[in-house]
Amino acid sequence: MSEKRTIAVAMSGGVDSSTVAAMLARLGDGNRVVGLTLQLWDQTRLAGKHGIPEAPKAGRCCSLDDVYDARRVAEHLGIPYYVVNQEERFEKDVVRPFVSEYLAGRTPIPCSLCNNHLKFDQLLKTARSIGADAIATGHYAVNEFDEKRGRWILKRPADLAKDQTYFLFGLTQEQLAHTLFPLGSLTKPEVREVARQKGLALAEKPDSQEICFIPGGDYKQFLTAYLEEQGEEIPDTAGELVASNGEVIGKHAGISNFTVGQRKGLNVGSPSPLYVLNIDPASHRVTVGADAELATQTLRANRLNWISIPELTEPMRVKAKIRHRHEPAWATLEPAGADEVMARFDEPQRAVTPGQSAVFYDGDEVVGGGWIV
Secondary structure, eight states: OOSOOEEEEEOOSSHHHHHHHHHHHTSOSSOEEEEEEEEOOOTTTTTTSTTOOOOOSSSSTTOHHHHHHHHHHHHHHTOOEEEEEOHHHHIIIIIHHHHHHHHTTOOOOHHHHHIIIIIIIIHHHHHHHTTOSEEEOOOSOEEEEETTTTEEEEEOOSOGGGOOGGGGTTOOHHHHHTEEOTTTTOOHHHHHHHHHHTTOTTTTOOOOOSOTTOGGGOHHHHHHHHHHHTTOOOOOOOEEEEETTSOEEEEESOGGGOOTTOOTTOOOOOSSOOEEEEEETTTTEEEEEOGGGGEEEEEEEEEEEESSSSOOOSOEEEEEEOSTTOOOEEEEEEEOSTTEEEEEEEEEEEOOOTTSEEEEEETTEEEEEEEEO
C-alpha cells in the first residue's frame, strides 16, 4: 500500500478477522488500523421460549465471547477498538425479511442480506464516520480493479473450500473499491499459522457454524418465538399435501414448515421416499414427489447485482451456483425482462429453491447474482 490511510477491520472475534487485523497492524507501513465489531443481535433475547436453547457464549457469529475475543485481540495488537450497536438495523434488514420469506413459502439466506445491508453497507458508513478510508474483512475472496473494463472484479479465493463469494454477490462497485480481502490468497491452515506467528490466543478457535440469531438451528422454533414476542401469530397457511400427479395425499399445518428438497417431517406414508417439490403460497398447496422430480433445467432470478459486467444485454455462458454447497454448473444466462434473468442449465439441477441466491461465475470471476423466484 503506497499511500497512508486508515483501515477499519471488521472484527467478529473469529480467527479469520483477527488474523486480518494482525496482518494489517504489523505491516509497519504507516497505515492506521482500527477494529470495529457490529453488535447485531442479543443472543439471550428469545432463549428458553418454545424450546429455543440458551444461547451459547461462543461457537457462533456475534456471541458475547466473540466480542470479548475481538477486544482482546485489539488490545494485543495495540489498535483502537469500537463496538457499534446495529441491532435495530439488523432486525429490520435481516431478521424481518428472514421471517417474511419463510412465511411466504420461500427459503431465505440471511448471510447474504447481512453482507449487503450491514457488513459492507453500514460498516463502510461507520468506518468513514471515524475517518477510515477502507474496510478489511476476513472473508475468503479476492477483489481487484480491471483497468480495461474500468470495474472492480470479485474473484474466488485460493482456498476454494472456504470460498465466500456466493454470499458476497450483492457488493456494489463502491463497496468493492473500499474493501480489502487480505485472506484471498491464503488457505485456512495458512491463516491459522499466521495467527500463531502473530501470537493470537484464538489461533485454534473453531469456526462458527450456525445462523447467528437462531440458537440450536431450528428456524421453526425461532419463527414461533419471534412472532409471539412481536405480538403476532404465524399466519394460517395450512393446506394440502399433493402428489405430483395432482392427487391429494395428506394435510399440512403451514407452508413455513417446508423448503424445496425437504424429506423429513412430511408425515405421509409412502412406499418410497418423498421430497418437497414445490410450495404454492397462494393455494397453500405443498407438492411432493420422488427425488428425481426435484431436477429442473431452468431458474429465474431477480433483484440482480452485476459485478464483472455493467448489465446483461445478451445470452452469456456462465457457471451458476444455486446454494452455498452447490458445485457451480454450466448454464446459459439470458435477460428475461426488467431486473430478471433466466438461467438454462446444460444438465438438470436438484432442488432449485425460491428465496436462495443464484450466483453466476465466469471462471473465477463473479459475474453477478440475484434471488431465485
